[in-house]
Amino acid sequence: MFKKLKKLREKIRYLVDQAFASEFFGQMLLLIALLVSVTLIGMTSVFFGLFSEENASIVFIHRDIDAGFWDSLWWSVNQVMPLRGFEKAYGATVPVLVYSLFLSLMGLVVLSVLISLVNNTWRSRIEGLHKGDTPALERDHVLVLG
Secondary structure, eight states, rough: OOHHHHHHHHHHHHHHHHHHHHHHHHHHHHHHHHHHHHHHHHHHHGGGGGGGGTTTTOSSSSOOOOOOOHHHHHHHHHHHEEEEEEEEHTTTOOOHHHHHHHHHHHHHHHHHOOOOHHHHHHHHHHHHHHOOSSSSOOOSSOOOOO
């Protein structure tokens, strides 16, 4: 059992390393996969009483569409993306608060990955400029070497 978990962890680590090795595209794919995964995990909160009568007074938990799949998707995305999502679930039941906290923390992770993507892109661009990988578009200039 532990060997299988260790192999799975090594496989995930390898895939993440490959994503970061492929520059922007791989990193963006990793960000989207993380965002979708966390949102889908958040949607399971419907099984822990997201739309129960105890949470009916919570304004942030909308039930306007179907009080099911689409409303849980909306709630989950709103928990993952804004940083103040946990604050809006004040007064909800304990399972919903735990989910809200988890999703807010994962939203911070998603934001951190996004910042990392931008940082790595700028850093690789600046390194390219330092190496001289960009063509010179100047005309009618004299270059003196020596």
